[in-house]
Amino acid sequence: MLGQDTYHNPYHNIYSLLQSVRNITRKSHKIMDKTDIRTLKILEEIDNDHTPSQRDLAKKLNMSLGLVNSFVKRLANKGYFKINNIPKNRVKYILTPKGAAEKTRLTYQYIQYSFKFYRNAREKLHKLFKYLMAQGVRRVVFYGTGDFAEIAFISMRESSIQMIAVVDDNNIGEKFLGSVVKDPDFLNSISFDRILITSMISKDNVLEKLVKQGIPRSKLVMLE
Numbered sequence: 001m002l003g004q005d006t007y008h009n010p011y012h013n014i015y016s017l018l019q020s021v022r023n024i025t026r027k028s029h030k031i032m033d034k035t036d037i038r039t040l041k042i043l044e045e046i047d048n049d050h051t052p053s054q055r056d057l058a059k060k061l062n063m064s065l066g067l068v069n070s071f072v073k074r075l076a077n078k079g080y081f082k083i084n085n086i087p088k089n090r091v092k093y094i095l096t097p098k099g100a101a102e103k104t105r106l107t108y109q110y111i112q113y114s115f116k117f118y119r120n121a122r123e124k125l126h127k128l129f130k131y132l133m134a135q136g137v138r139r140v141v142f143y144g145t146g147d148f149a150e151i152a153f154i155s156m157r158e159s160s161i162q163m164i165a166v167v168d169d170n171n172i173g174e175k176f177l178g179s180v181v182k183d184p185d186f187l188n189s190i191s192f193d194r195i196l197i198t199s200m201i202s203k204d205n206v207l208e209k210l211v212k213q214g215i216p217r218s219k220l221v222m223l224e
Helices: 014-027 034-048 054-061 065-077 097-134 147-156 184-189 203-212
Strands: 081-086 090-095 139-143 162-167 194-197 220-223
Touching (some): 034 054, 034 097, 065 081, 097 147, 097 220, 147 162, 184 203, 194 203, 203 220
Parallel strands (some): 139 162, 139 194, 194 220
Antiparallel strands (some): 081 090
16 A cells, blocks of 8 residues: 555524534534535635625635536525625625524534544555655655645654645645745746645546646655
8 A cells, every 4th residue: 555656545593503503413423525515615705704796705715606606596595595686786695594503513514524634634644754755755746735735734844855845726826835836837847756736626637637747647646
């Protein structure tokens, strides 16, 4: 296994609050999927900003406009928020008690999910960096920003490996982990031992893109 670079390894009333606690207890065993995470993010954005455009939501949540439109319609039909028209062709979203209860249930579930994800990722990354050090790897590029990249950075600091750059398709020019995020084309101008795919979205597409870019598959590392 270690001889490969791919590893397998608030509420508007008290009644709503009590109902949400019962729902949390009843459903906390459920594994959180992408639909749950996207639902939570949309409910959070609507709760924080009652008049976001769907284009704003798509940009903030890194989702397509069509997917955001589909989610908004479905969540509104479920009664999680009301949609009111306001001047200048905009709409106002008002979170309902049912929507607030669902947001809290998903938040609780997300905390559990995040803790398990962090613990599992740390364990796998510890083994990965130990293996890479044994292979003489010292200079690594992260491809992708986000939670997993941050966990990888923390784990990497326990080794002698250095992160020399971060590249990403979307956050180019932003600061991340003390570095300015570069366009993936930047990889052609630097020397590195490995690229660690830290993107949590379309990892296989990233892998395929890098191979087409001429980077040897032996230099690409991805956790699964």
